[in-house]
Amino acid sequence: MHERALMDDLVRKVLEVAAEERATAVTRIRVRLGALSHFTPGHFREHWADATRGTIAEGSEVEATPDDDTGAAAAQGVVLETVEVR
Numbered sequence: 001m002h003e004r005a006l007m008d009d010l011v012r013k014v015l016e017v018a019a020e021e022r023a024t025a026v027t028r029i030r031v032r033l034g035a036l037s038h039f040t041p042g043h044f045r046e047h048w049a050d051a052t053r054g055t056i057a058e059g060s061e062v063e064a065t066p067d068d069d070t071g072a073a074a075a076q077g078v079v080l081e082t083v084e085v086r
Contacts, residue, residue, distance in 0.1 A: 003039070010031070010048075011052060013080055018057070023086060024085075024086060026056055028061040028083075029048075030062075030063040031064050031078050039066075041062075041064040041065070048060075
């Protein structure tokens with residue numbers, strides 16, 4: 001359930017950025033995976049593909065970098081770093 005909540009929040013943020021930019025597609029995102037988020041880059045990409053199905057972010061490229069700092073403020077989450085749109 002934790003992973004689903006993280007993904008729902010992230011997709012919402014990405015789609016908000018896309019709407020603000022009047023984009024027709026999200027082409028790429030870059031995220032930092034918190035050390036305690038329970039995501040590996042591959043696992044995150046699978047969840048992203050499922051969560052964005054049917055949206056303008058479907059098929060977007062994902063750059064997911066793990067963070068190993070368990071004391072970081074976002075250690076249990078996923079930090080959205082960039083969104084590229086067209």
